[in-house]
Amino acid sequence: MAPTLVIADYPVGFASGFGETLFNLFEGFREDYLWSAHPKRNIPVANKRRGQSVELPSPQRPSAIPQSLALGYYPFLKAQQFAAWRASITRLSKFVTEKSIQNLLVIPVSPWLLSVALGVHRRHPDLKLILFVMDDWQGHHESFGLPFSMRRQRLLKEVIERAAVRFAVSVEMARHYEDYYGHDWSVAHNGIDAPSLATSNGCVSSTRNVLLAGDVNVFRFDAVLAFGQAIDRYNRRNRNQISFTILGDVAAEYRAQLDDLEGVVLSGRTSHERCLDTMKTADLLYLPLAFAERASRIALYSLPTKLPEYLSTGRAVFFHAPRESALYQVAERYDLKPRLATTDDMELDSFVEKWTSQIDPDFSGFANAREALSREFDKQKLAVSFQRAFD
Numbered sequence: 534m535a536p537t538l539v540i541a542d543y544p545v546g547f548a549s550g551f552g553e554t555l556f557n558l559f560e561g562f563r564e565d566y567l568w569s570a571h572p573k574r575n576i577p578v579a580n581k582r583r584g585q586s587v588e589l590p591s592p593q594r595p596s597a598i599p600q601s602l603a604l605g606y607y608p609f610l611k612a613q614q615f616a617a618w619r620a621s622i623t624r625l626s627k628f629v630t631e632k633s634i635q636n637l638l639v640i641p642v643s644p645w646l647l648s649v650a651l652g653v654h655r656r657h658p659d660l661k662l663i664l665f666v667m668d669d670w671q672g673h674h675e676s677f678g679l680p681f682s683m684r685r686q687r688l689l690k691e692v693i694e695r696a697a698v699r700f701a702v703s704v705e706m707a708r709h710y711e712d713y714y715g716h717d718w719s720v721a722h723n724g725i726d727a728p729s730l731a732t733s734n735g736c737v738s739s740t741r742n743v744l745l746a747g748d749v750n751v752f753r754f755d756a757v758l759a760f761g762q763a764i765d766r767y768n769r770r771n772r773n774q775i776s777f778t779i780l781g782d783v784a785a786e787y788r789a790q791l792d793d794l795e796g797v798v799l800s801g802r803t804s805h806e807r808c809l810d811t812m813k814t815a816d817l818l819y820l821p822l823a824f825a826e827r828a829s830r831i832a833l834y835s836l837p838t839k840l841p842e843y844l845s846t847g848r849a850v851f852f853h854a855p856r857e858s859a860l861y862q863v864a865e866r867y868d869l870k871p872r873l874a875t876t877d878d879m880e881l882d883s884f885v886e887k888w889t890s891q892i893d894p895d896f897s898g899f900a901n902a903r904e905a906l907s908r909e910f911d912k913q914k915l916a917v918s919f920q921r922a923f924d
Contacts, residue, residue, distance in 0.1 A: 534562060534563055534566055534920060534923045534924060535566065535635035535636055535661075535923060535924065536566045536568075536632055536633055536634045536635050536636070537562075537566060537567050537568070537634065537635070537636040537637075537638060537923050538568050538570060538587070538625070538628070538629065538632075538634045538636070538637055538638070539555070539567070539568065539569045539570065539571075539584075539638040539640070540570045540571075540625070540637065540638070540639050540640075540646065540649060540650040540653070541555075541569070541570075541571060541638075541639070541640035541642065541646070542571060542572065542575065542640075542642040542643050542646060543555075543571055543575050543642075544569035544571045544575060544576075544577045544586055545559055545567070545569050545577065545582075545583040545584055546577035546578055546581035546582050546583055547571075547575055547576075547577050547578070547581075548577075548578050548581075548802075548805070550723065550747075550837070550838030550839070551640075551667060551838075552577060552578070552581070553581075553723060553805065553838055554667065554722060554723040554838055555583070556581055556583055557723055557724055557725075557912050557915070557916065558721060558723075558724075558915060558916050558919045558920070559583045559584070559916070559919075559920070560583075560912065560913075560916045561916060561920070562583065562584075562920060562923070564583065564584055564585075566584075567583060567584030567585070568584050568585050568586070568587050568628075568632065568634075569583075569584055569585070569586050569587065570586075570587040570589055570621075570625055570628075571586065571587075571588070571589060572588075572589050572590070572591035572646070573588035573589060573590070573591050574591040575591075581805075587624075587625070587628060589617065589621045589624075589625075589646075589649075590613075590616070590617035590620060590621060591617075592613035592614045592616075592617045592645070614645040615645075617645065617649075618645050618648055618649055618652070621646075621649045621652075622649055622652035622653055622656070625649070625653045626653055626656045626657065629653065629657050629660065634657075634660065635660065635661060636660065636661045636663060636922075636923045637650065637653065637654060637657075637660045637661065637662050637663065638663045638664075638665060638923075639651075639654075639662060639663070639664050639665070639692055639696075640664075640665045640666070640667060641664075641666065641670050641688075641689065641692065642668070642670075642673065644685050644688060647688055647689075647692065648688060650692065651688065651691055651692055651695070654695055658695075661697050661698075661922075661923075662692070662695050662696045662697055662698075663696065663697065663698045663699075663700070663922045663923070664692055664693060664696040664698070664699045664700065665700040665702075665721060666699075666700070666701050666702060666706065666710070667702050667835070668702070668831060668835055669706060669830045669831060669833075669834045669835060670685075670689050671689075671830055672828070672829070672830025672831040672833075672834065672835070673831065675827055675828070675829075675830060676751045676752060676827055676828045676830075676831055677751065678827070690714070693710075693714050693716065696716075697922075698719070698922040699716055699717065699718045699719065700718070700719050700720065700721040700919070700922075701718050701719070701720055701721075701834070702720070702721065702722045702834070702835060702836050702859075703720065703722065703834055703835065703836045703859035704720055704859065704862070705833065705834055705858075705859040705862060706718075706720075706834035706835070706859065707719065707720050709833075709834060719918070719922075721915060721918070721919045722836050722838075722910075722915070723836075723838045723840070723841055723842075723910070723915075724841055724910045724911055724912035724913075724914070724915040724916070725841040725842055725844075725845050725906065725910060725911075725912050726912055726913070727906070727907070727911060727913075741773065741774065741775045741776065741816055741889060742775075742776050742778065742814070742815050742816045742817070743764070743775060743776065743777045743778070743815065743816065743817045743818075743819055743851075744777075744778050744780060744811060744812060744815035744817070744818055744819065745757065745777070745778070745779045745780065745781070745818075745819045745820075745821070746780045746781065746808050746811070746812055746818070746839050746842075746843075747780075747781045747837065747838075747839055748781040748782045748783070748784075748802075749779060749781060749782070749783040749784060749787055749791070750784045750787075751784070751823065751825075751827065751828050752822065752823055752828055752831050752832070752835070753821045753822055753823050753828075754784070754787050754823065754825075755823050755824050755825045755876060756821035756822060756823055756824055756853050756854070756876060757779070757791070757819075757821050758787070758790055758791065759824075759876035759878070759881060760777075760819065760821065760853060760881060761777060761791055761794045761796075761797050762794060762878070762881075763878065763881035763882050763884070763885050764777045764794070764795075764796050764797070764885060765794040765795045765796060765797070766878075766882060767882070767885045767886070767889065768795040768796045769795060771889075773889070774795075774796055775796050775885070775889065776796055776798060777794075777796050777797045777798065777819075778798045778800055778811075778815075779791070779797065779798065779799050779800065780800050780801075780802070780803060780808055780811060781801070781802055782801065782802055783799055809842060809846075812842065812843065812846050812848065813846045813847075813848065815846075815848055816848070816849070817848070817849050817850075817851055817888065818843045818846065818848050818849065818850045818851065819850075819851050819853065820837055820839065820840065820843055820850055820851065820852055820853065820854075820860065821853040821854060822835070822837070822853075822854035822855065822858055822860050824854075824855055824875075824876050829855075832854060832855050832858045832860075833855070833857055833858050833859065834859055835859065835860075836859050836860060836863070837860060840860065840863070840910070841906060841910035841912075844869075844902040844905055844906055844910065845902075845906060847899065847902070849871070850869065850902075851871050851872070851873070851884075852864040852869060852870075852871070852872035852873070853872070853873050854872075854874065855874055856874035861874055863905065863909070866905070867901045867902070867904055867905040868901050869901050869902065869905065871884065871888070
């Protein structure tokens with residue numbers, strides 16, 4: 534391994550799927566050879582730090598300015614981003630020289646920050662550039678209604694062309710990028726230590742507790758709402774209630790619709806350790822991705838960070854995603870059940886009834902989950918493969 538600088542929106546170890554994935558992939562990497570350059574507002578968790586932080590400017594709309602006035606603030610934000618872009622390139626170029634950096638890991642999210650990474654590489658073309666796409670960049674733009682302009686498309690194409698090594702977060706994303714952009718693409722994503730599975734899987738207790746461990750945003754909201762409504766309909770018809778707990782942040786625009794549903798509990802974020810403990814006690818772990826058109830590319834090519842953690846608990850996992858999605862394809866490869874590729878009310882009602890009554894629950898066994906973890910989600914194997922790029 535060689536001195537490495539990561540340029541991304543979030544640092545290694547940040548309290549998110551992004552930070553957790555990097556934390557696991559860099560396990561065993563020399564601490565004095567790793568730096569994360571990121572906006573200073575994004576601070577890694579104290580007990581989850583890998584390497585050292587290099588704080589960059591954090592241009593953003595002030596929270597005091599409401600969303601309704603965002604367009605009016607936009608010219609000021611662009612000016613701030615331009616100033617931050619220039620200052621960050623200058624600072625990081627000096628840093629590359631001072632620390633004898635040899636590897637540059639770039640993870641595209643914010644366009645101005647991707648432009649910073651390219652600016653650094655243009656000044657230091659001898660750096661080995663490693664690209665890691667965790668969320669499809671075009672899909673990210675489409676999901677949040679951002680313009681995927683020709684300039685931004687050129688930025689993505691340039692970083693792909695400059696990269697010596699390219700990682701995609703799923704097999705499906707890698708295949709698509711190879712077809713569309715050319716070059717060789719490897720796969721890297723979150724993993725977990727070789728698990729010791731529990732002694733029971735899919736058994737429903739009298740409490741009927743369903744858990745979604747993760748944030749609710751445009752990437753999964755329509756699936757979550759449809760499932761929550763099916764649970765609400767069941768609870769209104771039956772005495773034996775289902776509790777559907779969402780352990781994560783819910784975007785403000787979606788909170789009211791979920792709050793109105795019988796049985797849905799919005800618990801907010803918690804520590805990663807408590808989250809893992811809670812997952813092990815759930816009767817059913819829920820893993821959704823969006824069916825909506827605006828989030829279709831994210832659903833097709835991304836993989837939820839919680840997937841290997843869900844599988845390692847030995848609990849039943851409900852895969853609720855479009856059939857063509859990377860998540861659903863993993864479930865099909867290893868025949869992981871239950872899975873459903875629709876938000877149709879009748880089919881969701883049928884699933885809930887079968888699950889609660891244990892009539893044909895169709896849960897996958899331990900061997901299926903163990904095989905998936907061993908073949909695709911073993912943390913040590915993933916870290917070794919990932920870190921070969923940094924020699």
